[in-house]
Amino acid sequence: xxxxxxEQDLMAYLYGELEDDKREKLEQYLLENPTARLELxxxxxxxxxxxxxxxxxxxxxxxxxxxxxxxxxxQAPYMKTIMGIAASLLVVILVAKFSGLSIRxxxxxxxxxxxxAPEVKTVSPVTQPAVAALTPEQVQDMINNSLQQxxxxxxxxxxxxxxxxxxxxxxxxxxxxxxIDKLVQQASTASEAQVREFAASLQTENAKxxxxxxxxxxxxxxxxxxxxxxxxxxxxxxxxxDDLQVVRTQINSLQQxxDVFRxxxxxxxxxxxxxxxxxxxxxxxx
Amino acid sequence: MTETxxxxxxxxxxxLLVRAKEGDQAAQGKLVQLWYKRIYNFGYKFFMDHDMxxxxxxxxFISMCRSLPSLQDNAxxxxxxxxxxxxxxxxxxxxxxxxxxxxxxxxxxxxxEDSPAWETSSQRFDNPERQLQQAELSDxxxxxxxxxxxxxxxxxxxxxxxxxxxxEIAEVLNISENTVKSRMYYGLDGLRKILERxxxxxxxxxxxx
Numbered sequence: 001x002x003x004x005x006x007e008q009d010l011m012a013y014l015y016g017e018l019e020d021d022k023r024e025k026l027e028q029y030l031l032e033n034p035t036a037r038l039e040l041x042x043x044x045x046x047x048x049x050x051x052x053x054x055x056x057x058x059x060x061x062x063x064x065x066x067x068x069x070x071x072x073x074x075q076a077p078y079m080k081t082i083m084g085i086a087a088s089l090l091v092v093i094l095v096a097k098f099s100g101l102s103i104r105x106x107x108x109x110x111x112x113x114x115x116x117a118p119e120v121k122t123v124s125p126v127t128q129p130a131v132a133a134l135t136p137e138q139v140q141d142m143i144n145n146s147l148q149q150x151x152x153x154x155x156x157x158x159x160x161x162x163x164x165x166x167x168x169x170x171x172x173x174x175x176x177x178x179x180i181d182k183l184v185q186q187a188s189t190a191s192e193a194q195v196r197e198f199a200a201s202l203q204t205e206n207a208k209x210x211x212x213x214x215x216x217x218x219x220x221x222x223x224x225x226x227x228x229x230x231x232x233x234x235x236x237x238x239x240x241x242d243d244l245q246v247v248r249t250q251i252n253s254l255q256q257x258x259d260v261f262r263x264x265x266x267x268x269x270x271x272x273x274x275x276x277x278x279x280x281x282x283x284x285x286x
Numbered sequence: 287m288t289e290t291x292x293x294x295x296x297x298x299x300x301x302l303l304v305r306a307k308e309g310d311q312a313a314q315g316k317l318v319q320l321w322y323k324r325i326y327n328f329g330y331k332f333f334m335d336h337d338m339x340x341x342x343x344x345x346x347f348i349s350m351c352r353s354l355p356s357l358q359d360n361a362x363x364x365x366x367x368x369x370x371x372x373x374x375x376x377x378x379x380x381x382x383x384x385x386x387x388x389x390x391x392x393x394x395x396x397x398x399e400d401s402p403a404w405e406t407s408s409q410r411f412d413n414p415e416r417q418l419q420q421a422e423l424s425d426x427x428x429x430x431x432x433x434x435x436x437x438x439x440x441x442x443x444x445x446x447x448x449x450x451x452x453x454e455i456a457e458v459l460n461i462s463e464n465t466v467k468s469r470m471y472y473g474l475d476g477l478r479k480i481l482e483r484x485x486x487x488x489x490x491x492x493x494x495x
Contacts, residue, residue, distance in 0.1 A: 008467035015445065017452055046478050050446050053424040053431075056330055060322030061340075063315070063347045 003029055005036075014043055303363055307354050314354070318347045324448060325371050331443045332375050334432045342378055346371045365457040368450065372440060372458055379436060430480040438473035445470055 005013070005026045012018040013026050030037045095101075100115045134142075302320075305313035325346050329339030349370050357366055431439060444450045444458065452470075456463040 007471040008464045011467040011470045012452065015452070042478065043474055046474055046481070047446065049481075050427060050431075050442075050477070053331075053427050053447070055323065055327045055447075056336075058323055058326045058340075060319050060326075060347075061344065063318050063344065063351065 005029055010040065010043075014040065014047070300360060303354075303360050306351075307357065309355075314351045317350075321367060322347065325367070328368070328371055328443055328448055329375060331428060331431060331447060332439060333378070334428055338378055338382075342371060342374045345374045349374075362457065365450065365454040368444060368448070368454075369458045369460075375440075376436070426484065427481075430477055430484065433480050434473055434476050438469050438476060441466055441469040442473040442477070 003025060009018060009022060009026060013023060018026065030040065101112070102114075103110070103112045105111075302313050302316055306317050322343060325343040326339050329342040330336065333339055333342075346367070350367060353370075357363060431442065434442065440459065441455060444455050445452070450458070452463050452466050455466045459466065
């Protein structure tokens with residue numbers, strides 16, 4: 001018999017997971033091969049030994065799992081791309097803005113420049129006026145004249161406005177200072193009167209308060225003392241009544257005792273008398 | 287076994303799963319409670335480190351809650367969950383490999399100071415029985431498990447401690463069932479060799495117990 005079980009079959013057999021037909025075959029083999037049997041037994045012994053390892057006790061810590069991240073529309077992949085493009089465009093625009101980049105397309109030419117945009121020289125063909133009648137000196141004179149005239153009129157108008165301004169400022173200053181003085185005075189007098197009034201009202205109020213308080217406390221005291229006196233009188237009366245009762249009961253008991261005593265003595269007396277009389281009778285009879 | 291109990295709970299948790307998929311936070315919380323211990327222990331055995339295990343399990347469950355609606359077949363929830371966990375474990379392991387700094391706990395291990403260090407103490411090496419008495423057996427086993435390579439360790443933990451079927455492990459790791467079985471075989475073989483080297487066998491265990 002050339003059957004020799006594979007390692008896999010041995011393992012499956014060891015853990016009882018071998019199919020029935022294979023198992024029979026293997027068991028047969030083991031019967032015939034003591035060395036293989038020994039090896040399997042060793043394995044089984046090892047398993048028993050391994051079973052000595054016990055589980056460690058552990059307490060499960062609370063596991064917090066956040067809400068499932070809901071797929072928001074800006075988290076969608078295509079949205080991310082769009083946002084990326086938008087962001088980079090923004091960056092480009094900002095950089096262009098700060099570096100002063102300017103791009104212009106004008107008159108069939110494209111200009112890209114940094115910094116201030118250069119003045120585009122649109123050189124229009126200057127039409128030379130035909131004023132050849134005037135010499136440069138004349139022109140200079142004319143310019144000088146007009147300049148002087150301008151200066152004079154400007155100076156005049158400046159002076160005038162200066163004067164006007166000064167006048168109006170002075171006027172308004174005078175007016176305002178008068179008003180302010182008046183206001184301040186008014187305020188001070190008013191405040192003095194008010195303070196006095198306030199103090200007076202405070203005083204009267206205080207006096208009233210103290211008066212009413214005194215009155216109230218006097219009344220209360222009077223009531224309290226009256227109550228106290230009444231209570232005390234009642235107490236005295238009660239005490240006297242109690243005393244009287246005690247005296248009365250004692251007198252009664254005394255009287256009763258007396259009565260009892262008297263009755264007893266009477267009985268004793270009668271008994272003595274009767275005894276004596278019987279004795280005398282007996283004596284007489286003897 | 288806790289696995290079977292869990293399986294029963296899983297049967298009942300089918301409705302839980304449906305509710306959790308619909309976004310019911312209470313149902314998700316219950317699902318986390320139900321599975322946290324398993325995933326944590328998987329992570330712990332993978333890294334032998336509490337903090338890493340916590341990290342991985344928290345990441346796993348956060349990811350689970352987020353991507354539950356994308357789970358097609360409710361019956362495959364278990365392997366789906368372990369798949370997430372395994373991926374995070376691998377990620378963390380990769381990160382840790384790149385990270386050259388050592389955590390303070392590794393540099394100065396209080397437990398190691400108190401107990402005889404398994405691997406390094408040479409003066410105690412002549413007396414394995416005493417070592418065995420003093421060190422926790424399960425620590426030794428986990429240490430041995432930790433010495434396997436990642437691929438074998440994943441498979442051994444999932445099979446031996448998490449009780450997944452070979453088919454499920456294959457689903458988790460996206461490999462063929464036969465590959466899973468042979469990884470398991472070599473994993474067990476490797477473990478046996480490691481333990482033999484540490485002079486631990488059935489007899490010493492019996493003595494210890």
